[in-house]
Amino acid sequence: MASKHTLSREEAPPQWPLPPRHRPQLADHKPETLTAYLATAPLGDVDIADPLWWETDTHWTFFKRLRDEAPIHFTSLNSERHRGYWSVTRWADIMAVDTNHQVFSSDAHLGGITLFDMDSDFIMPMFIAMDQPKHDVQRKAVNPIVSGANLAAFESLIRERTEAVLDGLPRGEVFDWVDRVSIELTSRMLATLFDFPQEHRRKLTYWSDIATADPEVPGNLQKEERQAVLLGMLQEFMGLWNARVNDPEPKGDLISMLAHNPATRDMPPMEFMGNLVLLIVGGNDTTRNSITGGLKFLNDNPAEYAKLRANHALIEPMVSEIIRYQTPLAHMRRTALEDSILGGQHIRKGDKVIMWYVSGNRDERAIDSPDAFIIDRVRPRQHMAFGFGIHRCVGNRLAELQLKILWEEIMKRFDNIEVVAEPERVPSAFVKGYKSLMVRIPA
């Protein structure tokens, strides 16, 4: 039996290209086939980090089994690629890890906050991938942009843009909701937060996708190409930084805030890049995929769509339910700084610990009927899609505001938006999202 601990970097040095991945030998990769396999496969034979399970949306069966049979479970299959990792799948255990930042580190130099280690030759420190005390001072530098007063100031701008985007949608013809609505709204918002030229806003979407893309998935950029793109992003943002750093007073955008705050103004370039990646991914991928997911869930649950049409006051609880049901970031990863016992398992210093929010948000022990999409839950805000503890999402209120305004404006205009095909999903165990969702608004 394989040892249940994460291999050290010496035991499993980084390799590029990565060694071949072990996958089950199956007749085909249809969702039914994959789901049937996951229902009975030995738990040790499954590497749920494989993009296959995410592109096909078939991971659910495996997580249900882990919650019931092995809530703290070690995966050594493919450890020559990822060094081996613990999966934490129940709500209460995830909460225990997320609130114990003294033992479970986010440090980029230990690998960071995603299952796959940050490239050791291209480490991008960012405050989500830092421990205290540096995390706190850098996070506080950007916190004011999502203060209550700032959000109130953003509201009319978000509404105007949402109105314009929705009014421009075609009637009676099929179009891609991801491109026309989800990306359009989130890239405009992100360009505003950075005071980045609006005409180039799709660059932000591009960089966000590059930063999180698995370099092995066919069609994605290779490692060196990816690093080159991110360095290009850095250069472009350095131009904005230089133009703003000598302003007598900081302006209200994120670049200006970072350039003027004593905690961040002397950041090395890679750290500036890291924080850019954090803010771009955090402000982009997540809301984008919740915008898409919400429309899909309402189409899949016509009774809930009818409830919404009858009572627009349900938009607010529905927004939280959409975020829970989507869980746009499937996991966050920690690295153990010391030995500890978690759910009866011995976690060793150096072990990778994956908190599967996507599973915690479907844990029957914490949420009633967790697999059902219910827009009027009694406690809709109790979900873990934003994470808990000191690394909890800093932009959660802005995300909720964007979704709330979107659905208010949709309900004013369209009685129905039909999803006409299954979505194309992102092949990633980190960003749980959609590449496209084809829809039609009846003429």
Add this chain to the structure above:
Amino acid sequence: MASITYVEFNGTPHKVEVPDGISLMEGALQNGVPGIDGDCGGNAACATCHVYVDADWAGKTGSRSEQEEAMLDLASDVRPASRLACQIFASGDVDGLVLHMPETQH
């Protein structure tokens, strides 16, 4: 049972009875008091039940735990009187307590 008065940022008071042993975050949610969210369910892990404890009561409500301190450190408009309501529990000691709320929860 403790009688607790939650005062919204706009000054609106809500006086409710909270059974002994129940957290003051739960007390607010169960009685529909607006302005307290309690997203994490009472683990001092989200800072969405941030309140200000009137100075007269500070001796009765205890002190912040390490986890509570870490979360409050990242919240908005934190003051010496700041606490997370999920870390204060109803009892005879806090009967009559008045809590004020910040403008927004994080």
